[in-house]
Amino acid sequence: MGRLQARTVAADSDADLLALLPDPEPVFSWVHGGEGLVGWGEAARIEVKGADRFAEAERWWADLVAAADVEDAVGLPGTGLVAFVSMSFADEPGSSVVIVPKVVVGRRDGVTWRTELRDDDEPFAPAVQPVRRVRVTRYSEGRLSVTDYRKAVAGAVERMRAGELAKVVLAHDLIAETDSPLDQRFLLRNLADRYPSCWVFAVDGLIGATPEMLLRKTGETVESRVLAGTAWPGAGESAESRLSSAKNRSEHEFAIRSLADTLRPYCTELHVPETPSVLRLPNVAHLASDVTGRLDPDTTAGPGALLRLGHAVHPTAAVGGTPRTEAVALIAELEAMDRGRYAGPVGWIDADGDGELGIALRCAELRGSLVRLFAGCGIVSGSDPDAEVREAAAKMLPIRDALEAT
Numbered sequence: 001m002g003r004l005q006a007r008t009v010a011a012d013s014d015a016d017l018l019a020l021l022p023d024p025e026p027v028f029s030w031v032h033g034g035e036g037l038v039g040w041g042e043a044a045r046i047e048v049k050g051a052d053r054f055a056e057a058e059r060w061w062a063d064l065v066a067a068a069d070v071e072d073a074v075g076l077p078g079t080g081l082v083a084f085v086s087m088s089f090a091d092e093p094g095s096s097v098v099i100v101p102k103v104v105v106g107r108r109d110g111v112t113w114r115t116e117l118r119d120d121d122e123p124f125a126p127a128v129q130p131v132r133r134v135r136v137t138r139y140s141e142g143r144l145s146v147t148d149y150r151k152a153v154a155g156a157v158e159r160m161r162a163g164e165l166a167k168v169v170l171a172h173d174l175i176a177e178t179d180s181p182l183d184q185r186f187l188l189r190n191l192a193d194r195y196p197s198c199w200v201f202a203v204d205g206l207i208g209a210t211p212e213m214l215l216r217k218t219g220e221t222v223e224s225r226v227l228a229g230t231a232w233p234g235a236g237e238s239a240e241s242r243l244s245s246a247k248n249r250s251e252h253e254f255a256i257r258s259l260a261d262t263l264r265p266y267c268t269e270l271h272v273p274e275t276p277s278v279l280r281l282p283n284v285a286h287l288a289s290d291v292t293g294r295l296d297p298d299t300t301a302g303p304g305a306l307l308r309l310g311h312a313v314h315p316t317a318a319v320g321g322t323p324r325t326e327a328v329a330l331i332a333e334l335e336a337m338d339r340g341r342y343a344g345p346v347g348w349i350d351a352d353g354d355g356e357l358g359i360a361l362r363c364a365e366l367r368g369s370l371v372r373l374f375a376g377c378g379i380v381s382g383s384d385p386d387a388e389v390r391e392a393a394a395k396m397l398p399i400r401d402a403l404e405a406t
């Protein structure tokens with residue numbers, strides 16, 4: 001026998017967590033800064049639709065938790081029973097999912113754990129498949145072409161100048177085709193490598209790297225990272241000076257106000273920074289505000305608490321607009337496409353009602369060899385349609401670069 005060689009390395013990055021995923025699908029991910037959850041296999045799922053989707057999901061989760069027999073030797077947020085969540089942006093159309101994986105591996109505060117679900121005596125151990133690389137064979141227009149997106153933005157600007165509403169976020173899509181069905185782990189790994197300050201997620205074929213945290217609930221603490229106002233690399237002024245324009249400041253102000261106004265009724269304390277900071281990503285920079293609060297235990301108890309809060313705050317004016325109802329109606333009219341789960345809440349919940357819901361941005365919906373990418377921009381009365389087209393293109397780069405990585 002030759003000489004045995006052993007090598008131990010630290011396994012403390014997002015890539016290390018993602019490397020545990022054995023199979024191309026179904027896989028689940030919510031990782032950020034070397035912590036988070038990955039999962040595989042499906043033990044239970046529900047699909048919900050319509051205006052009642054959050055409440056229906058909350059009831060399902062509460063019933064499932066009540067009926068489960070759980071042994072949890074670790075006792076941290078994310079241990080024990082966990083479900084991954086991905087909600088549609090709109091009440092209609094669109095379908096939302098809550099899925100309990102068969103296996104979840106998590107890491108938090110330096111502690112790593114594994115949770116396995118069994119509904120029979122069969123151990124679940126899929127064969128480990130190597131990650132398959134894909135190549136993009138072509139890009140084509142989505143359901144809303146770039147030309148029509150530009151027209152939709154110009155139309156929205158006119159409506160805002162006429163005083164119909166103050167802000168609306170309009171998005172469009174792009175289709176990529178790959179030479180073979182996409183291995184979700186290929187995309188996840190490439191996103192995690194390039195966007196370490198984003199939450200790299202995968203739930204039921206929706207994959208992305210979002211910089212925006214809608215809600216994180218840890219006991220009675222609630223946190224949110226609100227983003228709105230964008231600058232992207234280009235000639236001329238610095239990102240800071242472009243972000244300080246009246247247009248970017250007003251886009252941000254609407255987003256902050258929408259989150260704070262809808263979250264405050266559930267809180268005994270809520271802190272909103274007076275001035276936003278700048279969040280720099282490889283493709284764009286954003287105005288960012290980190291909001292923190294203390295939840296009122298009387299209205300935020302139970303396993304589905306985070307879904308209840310998600311229902312209250314979604315959609316913020318980072319993805320909807322102001323006023324909310326008018327903006328959502330204008331989105332349906334001008335985009336005339338189904339956003340699906342893009343711009344909806346995505347993340348995970350546990351049996352104590354803790355968890356994290358981001359906003360599904362910088363993402364794509366996968367179906368075999370077809371990848372549908374999305375990106376949107378906040379529009380106010382001072383917006384320039386050509387600049388918004390360029391901004392949306394910059395926001396599609398995370399997925400495009402991850403797809404084209406060698």
Ligand SMILES: C=C(O[C@H]1C=CC=C(C(=O)O)[C@@H]1O)C(=O)O
Nearest residue numbers: 227228229230318375376377378
């Ligand atoms: C709607 C998107 O971004 C939102 C988040 C940050 C900045 C935004 C903006 O400046 O327009 C958008 O509100 C998207 O990436 O598709």
